Amino acid sequence: MRAEGAVAGEFILDIQAMTKRFGGVTAVNNCSIRVPRNIVAGLIGPNGSGKTTLFNLLTGLLRSDGGDYFYKGEPMVGLTPHEIFNRGISRTFQIIRVFREMTALENLVAVSRDGDLGGVRRRALELLDFVTLLRLKDEYAGNLSYGQQKLLEFVRALMSDPEVLLLDEPAAGVNRTLLNTLLDRIRQLRGQGKSILIVEHDMKVVMNHCEKIFVLDYGELIAEGLPEEIQRNEQVIEAYFGHK
Amino acid sequence: MSKRALEAPAAPAPASLAEELPAGKAALQLAAIALSLFSFVLWPGLVNVYQISFVFFGLQYVVLASSWNIISGFTGYVSFGHVAFFGIGSYTTAILVAKHGWPWYLTLPLAGLLAVVWAAFIGFPCLRLKGPYFAISMMGLNEVLRVVALSWESLTGGGLGITMPNAENSVSTYYAGLAVAALTVAMCYAIAHSRFGLRLAAIREDETAAEAMGVPTTRYKMYAFMLSAFWPGVIGGIVAYKLLYIEPDSTFFIAITVNMITMAMLGGKGTVLGPVIGAAILYTAQELVWWYIPWLHLIAYGAFIILIVLFVPRGIMGYLIDRGWVAKGVIQ
Amino acid sequence: MAERTPGWVYAVYLALALAGAGLPLALAWEGFVGWLAQARSMTSLAVTLQVLASGILQGGLYAVIAMGLTMIFGVMRIINVAHGEFLMVGAYMAFVFFMMLLPEELHSLFTSNLGMAILGVGVFLLICLPLMFLFGMGVQRLLLNPVVGGPELTPLLITFGLSLILINTFISVFSSDFRAIPYMSGALVVGNLALGYPQVISVAVSAAVTGGVFGFLKFSRLGKAVRATAQNADVAMVCGVNVERIYLYTFGFGTALAATGGVLISIQLAFSPEIGGIYILRSFAIIILGGRGNYLGALAGGILLGVIEGFISFFVSQGSQLQELAAYTLLVFMLLVRPQGLLGGIADE
Numbered sequence: 062m063r064a065e066g067a068v069a070g071e072f073i074l075d076i077q078a079m080t081k082r083f084g085g086v087t088a089v090n091n092c093s094i095r096v097p098r099n100i101v102a103g104l105i106g107p108n109g110s111g112k113t114t115l116f117n118l119l120t121g122l123l124r125s126d127g128g129d130y131f132y133k134g135e136p137m138v139g140l141t142p143h144e145i146f147n148r149g150i151s152r153t154f155q156i157i158r159v160f161r162e163m164t165a166l167e168n169l170v171a172v173s174r175d176g177d178l179g180g181v182r183r184r185a186l187e188l189l190d191f192v193t194l195l196r197l198k199d200e201y202a203g204n205l206s207y208g209q210q211k212l213l214e215f216v217r218a219l220m221s222d223p224e225v226l227l228l229d230e231p232a233a234g235v236n237r238t239l240l241n242t243l244l245d246r247i248r249q250l251r252g253q254g255k256s257i258l259i260v261e262h263d264m265k266v267v268m269n270h271c272e273k274i275f276v277l278d279y280g281e282l283i284a285e286g287l288p289e290e291i292q293r294n295e296q297v298i299e300a301y302f303g304h305k
Numbered sequence: 306m307s308k309r310a311l312e313a314p315a316a317p318a319p320a321s322l323a324e325e326l327p328a329g330k331a332a333l334q335l336a337a338i339a340l341s342l343f344s345f346v347l348w349p350g351l352v353n354v355y356q357i358s359f360v361f362f363g364l365q366y367v368v369l370a371s372s373w374n375i376i377s378g379f380t381g382y383v384s385f386g387h388v389a390f391f392g393i394g395s396y397t398t399a400i401l402v403a404k405h406g407w408p409w410y411l412t413l414p415l416a417g418l419l420a421v422v423w424a425a426f427i428g429f430p431c432l433r434l435k436g437p438y439f440a441i442s443m444m445g446l447n448e449v450l451r452v453v454a455l456s457w458e459s460l461t462g463g464g465l466g467i468t469m470p471n472a473e474n475s476v477s478t479y480y481a482g483l484a485v486a487a488l489t490v491a492m493c494y495a496i497a498h499s500r501f502g503l504r505l506a507a508i509r510e511d512e513t514a515a516e517a518m519g520v521p522t523t524r525y526k527m528y529a530f531m532l533s534a535f536w537p538g539v540i541g542g543i544v545a546y547k548l549l550y551i552e553p554d555s556t557f558f559i560a561i562t563v564n565m566i567t568m569a570m571l572g573g574k575g576t577v578l579g580p581v582i583g584a585a586i587l588y589t590a591q592e593l594v595w596w597y598i599p600w601l602h603l604i605a606y607g608a609f610i611i612l613i614v615l616f617v618p619r620g621i622m623g624y625l626i627d628r629g630w631v632a633k634g635v636i637q
Numbered sequence: 638m639a640e641r642t643p644g645w646v647y648a649v650y651l652a653l654a655l656a657g658a659g660l661p662l663a664l665a666w667e668g669f670v671g672w673l674a675q676a677r678s679m680t681s682l683a684v685t686l687q688v689l690a691s692g693i694l695q696g697g698l699y700a701v702i703a704m705g706l707t708m709i710f711g712v713m714r715i716i717n718v719a720h721g722e723f724l725m726v727g728a729y730m731a732f733v734f735f736m737m738l739l740p741e742e743l744h745s746l747f748t749s750n751l752g753m754a755i756l757g758v759g760v761f762l763l764i765c766l767p768l769m770f771l772f773g774m775g776v777q778r779l780l781l782n783p784v785v786g787g788p789e790l791t792p793l794l795i796t797f798g799l800s801l802i803l804i805n806t807f808i809s810v811f812s813s814d815f816r817a818i819p820y821m822s823g824a825l826v827v828g829n830l831a832l833g834y835p836q837v838i839s840v841a842v843s844a845a846v847t848g849g850v851f852g853f854l855k856f857s858r859l860g861k862a863v864r865a866t867a868q869n870a871d872v873a874m875v876c877g878v879n880v881e882r883i884y885l886y887t888f889g890f891g892t893a894l895a896a897t898g899g900v901l902i903s904i905q906l907a908f909s910p911e912i913g914g915i916y917i918l919r920s921f922a923i924i925i926l927g928g929r930g931n932y933l934g935a936l937a938g939g940i941l942l943g944v945i946e947g948f949i950s951f952f953v954s955q956g957s958q959l960q961e962l963a964a965y966t967l968l969v970f971m972l973l974v975r976p977q978g979l980l981g982g983i984a985d986e
Binding site for chain 2: 120121122141142143146147151152154158159160161162163164166167168170171172173174175178181199200201217218221
C-alpha cells in the first residue's frame with residue numbers, strides 16, 4: 062500500500078490513478094505506478110493494454126480523463142508537452158517520428174535547449190558518433206535505414222540531457238549489434254543517475270535489463286515487481302496466454 | 306564509447322552551427338553578395354524609368370516569395386491568402402499618404418506593423434487548423450478583406466480605390482524596395498541558420514514530435530506567421546506609393562498569392578535562396594511572355610505552374626541538392 | 638495535440654467572427670423589419686415567401702455545385718480550385734450547343750414551349766455530362782493522380798493552373814463578353830408566388846441530380862466503394878477496392894456535377910469565362926458548413942446560403958458585397974468553431 066507520507070523525490074515518477082478513455086474504450090484505467098529514481102524499469106503487457114497511451118499521457122500528448130501524476134514531487138497534469146519535456150522527461154516513439162527532411166545533425170540540434178550553439182553542435186556530433194551515425198550526419202533522416210532512424214530518435218531523446226527517458230519499443234527492428242550498443246548506453250545512463258522506463262515486447266531484453274517491471278492489462282496495473290517475480294506471477298501469465 | 310558525450314563539452318566549440326567554411330570560399334561568397342548588391346545599387350543610374358520599374362517589381366516578388374517561404378516553406382503551413390498582408394500594407398500607406406498627408410516612407414513601418422497585427426489576430430485561431438483547412442481559411446480571410454475594402458467606402462474609397470498625389474518616385478521606391486528585399490533575405494538567412502529555423506522545420510516535418518521534443522509549437526508557429534507578414538506589409542506600402550493608385554480587386558488579388566507560391570516552389574521552398582531564384586526567373590519569364598505574346602501569357606503560366614508542381618516539386622534548389630551540389634538540410 | 642487556450646480568448650474570437658457573419662444578416666433583418674412596418678398587409682407575407690422561395694431555388698443550384706466539390710474533397714482530400722471553371726465549361730457547352738449547333742429556327746422551341754424547354758435541358762445534359770465526366774477523368778488521370786495523398790499545396794496549385802488555362806483559353810475563343818442563351822422566360826405562379834421558369838426547371842434538375850447522387854452512393858456497389866474510400870482509402874484498398882479507379886470516377890462525377898451547375902446557370906443568367914470565381918468560394922463555404930464529404934450537409938448548406946443571400950440582397954442596399962462578406966465570414970467562422978461542419982463530416986485521422 063502506498064504510504065501517503067512518502068518523501069517527495071523518492072520516486073521520480075508518481076502516477077496516481079490516471080485514466081484515459083477513447084469513446085467507450087478505457088485505454089488506461091485508474092492506473093497508479095511509482096517509478097523509483099535511478100532505475101531501468103520495464104512496462105509490459107499484451108497488445109492494446111495501454112502502454113503507449115500511458116506514455117502519451119505522461120508526455121502531455123494526451124489529456125487524461127482523471128488522476129494525477131508527479132515528477133520529482135511536482136504535479137505535471139495540465140502542462141503542455143514541451144513544458145513537460147523541458148522539465149526533464151524525454152521519449153522515443155513506437156512508430157518512428159524523426160524529422161525526415163532534415164539532416165541527422167539538424168534533427169538533434171533542433172531539439173536542443175537554448176544555449177551556446179557551438180556546444181550544442183559538439184554534443185550532437187558526439188551523440189551521433191556514439192550510435193555510429195557520424196558519417197551520416199549530413200544525410201536526410203528520411204534516407205536512413207529503419208534501424209538507423211531508431212537510433213537517431215534515441216539520441217534525439219538524449220539531446221536535452223533528460224532525467225527520465227521513456228523508450229517505446231527501442232529494440233523492435235534494430236539488429237543485434239546495434240541493440241547491444243543501445244542497451245550498453247541505457248546501462249550507462251542508469252549509471253549516471255537517470256531513470257529509464259521501457260515499453261518492450263522482447264522479453265529477453267526486458268527480463269535481462271530491467272530492475273523492476275510493471276505489467277498492464279486492459280489499462281490496469283496487474284502486477285509489479287522484480288523480473289523473476291513477474292515471470293512467476295499467475296495473473297501475468299494469464300494476461301499473456303489466457304486461462305489455462 | 307565514453308561518458309563524455311553526456312557532459313558539457315570541454316573544448317571551445319565553433320560559434321556557428323554551420324560548418325566553418327574555408328576562408329577562401331567564405332570570402333568568395335561575401336564578394337558575390339557585395340557585387341550583386343553593388344550592381345543593384347548602380348542600376349537606376351544606368352537605365353531608363355521602365356527598366357527601373359522592371360527590377361523594382363522583381364524585387365517586390367523576392368520579398369513576397371521569401372516571406373511566404375517562412376510560414377509555408379520552413380514551417381509547412383500553406384498560406385493561400387498571403388497577399389492579404391501585402392494588401393493591408395498597401396492600404397495603410399495609401400490612406401495615410403492620400404488622406405493624411407504623411408510622407409510615404411514614414412508610413413512603411415506602420416504598414417508592416419499592421420500586417421503583423423492582423424497576422425497575430427488571425428494566426429491565433431487559424432494556425433490550429435491543419436492542412437487544407439488552413440489553406441482555405443487563409444483564402445477566405447483574404448476575400449473578407451477584399452470585400453471589406455470594397456464596402457468600407459469612407460475609409461478605402463470602395464471600388465473606386467485611392468489615388469495619391471502625383472510624385473516623382475521611381476528611384477526612391479526602387480531603393481526602398483531593394484533595401485526591403487535585402488533585409489527580407491537576410492532575415493530568412495538568419496532564421497535558417499538558427500535553432501529557431503530548425504524548430505520551424507521540425508514543426509513542418511512532424512508537429513506532434515516537435516512538441517513532444519520541447520518545441521513550443523503554438524508560439525513558434527505564431528512567430529513564424531508574424532515574421533512572414535511584416536515585409537509583405539512594408540513592400541505593399543512601397544508598391545502602393547509607386548503606383549500612386551490602388552483598388553481592392555487588384556490589391557487583394559489571389560493571383561499575387563499564387564505568384565509568390567509558384568516562385569518559391571520553382572526555386573525550392575524551405576531554402577533561403579530558392580524563393581530569390583524562383584522570383585527572378587519566373588518574374589522575368591512572365592514579363593517576356595507578356596511583352597511578346599500577351600494572349601498566351603496566362604495560359605502559358607497556368608501550364609507552367611502545373612509542370613513545375615508535377616516535375617520539379619522540390620524546385621531548383623532541390624535539384625541541386627539531389628545532384629550533390631548543395632548541401633542537404635535546412636541550412637545551406 | 639494538447640492545445641490549452643483560455644476560454645475568454647476563444648469567446649472574443651467567436652464574438653468577432655459572429656459579428657462579421659452577423660452584420661449583413663442584421664442589416665437584412667433591419668431592412669426586413671422596417672419594410673414590414675411600412676407594408677403591414679398580406680403582401681408582406683407574400684413577398685417574404687417570395688424571397689424565401691427564390692433563396693431556396695438559388696440554394697438548390699449551389700448545392701449541386703458544392704456536392705461535386707465535397708465529393709472530391711471527401712474522397713481524395715483535394716481542394717479543387719478549378720471547380721468553378723468546370724462549371725463555366727458546362728455553361729459554354731450549353732452555349733455552343735444551343736447557339737451554334739442548333740439551327741436558329743429551333744430556338745423558339747425552347748423559349749415558348751415549357752415541355753420542350755425541359756426536354757431540351759434534359760437531352761443536353763445527357764450529352765454534356767458524359768463528356769464532362771470523361772474530361773474530369775482525364776484531368777485526374779493526367780494531372781492529379783501522381784499527387785493524391787501528397788501535401789495539400791500540390792493539388793491546390795495544379796488545379797489553380799488548370800483554372801488559369803481554362804479561363805484564358807475560353808477568353809481567347811469566346812472573348813470575355815457576357816453571353817446568354819435564349820430560354821423560356823415567364824414565371825410559374827403558385828398562389829401569390831411567382832417563380833421564374835428557368836429557376837424552377839433548374840431546381841427540379843438539381844433535385845433529380847441530387848437524388849441520383851444520393852441513390853448512387855447509397856445503393857450501388859460503386860457508390861459504396863466511393864464512400865468506403867472516403868472513410869479510409871487504405872482500408873478500402875485492403876478490402877479489394879481499386880482505389881485509383883474510384884479516384885478516377887470520383888473526379889469524373891465531381892466534374893459532371895460542376896458542369897450540371899454550369900448548364901443550369903446558363904439557362905437563367907448571363908455568363909462569361911470568369912464566372913467560376915463567384916461560385917468557388919461560396920462552394921467552399923458550403924462544404925465547410927456541411928462538413929467534408931457530407932452530401933446532405935452540402936445540400937443543407939447550399940440552401941441555407943441561398944436563403945441568407947436572398948434576404949440580404951432583397952433587404953439591404955449594396956447587398957452584393959455584403960452577400961459575399963456573409964459567405965466568407967461564415968466560411969471562416971465555421972472553420973474556427975466547427976471545422977467538421979454542421980452535420981459532421983468525415984473525420985480527419
